Amino acid sequence: MKISCSISFEQGLGERLMFFKRRIEKKTYDKSSKKPVIKSSICNGEQVAGFKDIATGAFEEIMLIKNQDDLVEFKEIYGISEEIEKIY
Template identity: 55%
Template sequence: MGLIHFGKKQKSISKDIPFDPDKQIAVIKCSICTGEQVAGFKSKEDGHFTEVMLIRDAKDLEKFKETYKIEEIKKEY
């Protein structure tokens, strides 16, 4: 019998998701209820959010920033 896993799996960063600083801003969406944090990019044009990875700790955040060469990230609740 197989194992059942509950909850979200850690997503690895995919360079398939492009980041254009002229058209997007880096954002961390934070849930007020659960505390879950998701890093991604928000369109400056229409506000559409593209999820890139789950942020569990400071190490994940640094990996995201390093991968996309980002210095500042705005948090949204």
């Protein structure tokens, strides 16, 4: 016999409250040669968080930003407290 159990509470508008928050692994980047930016598509509005090399202008993609929570997570992972520049 197989028993599975999932516990969540329904909140207004279909939101779910989870008991455990996902643990965020902290990472670092070279602040002297790279700066955090959000690259936004002018066609479809897709946003990608990453780092722009200050010397070459090359963009390194790190994660897709689908909503505000993704942006907060990106900033927490890399310890970013300042506003992030948006490039197109």
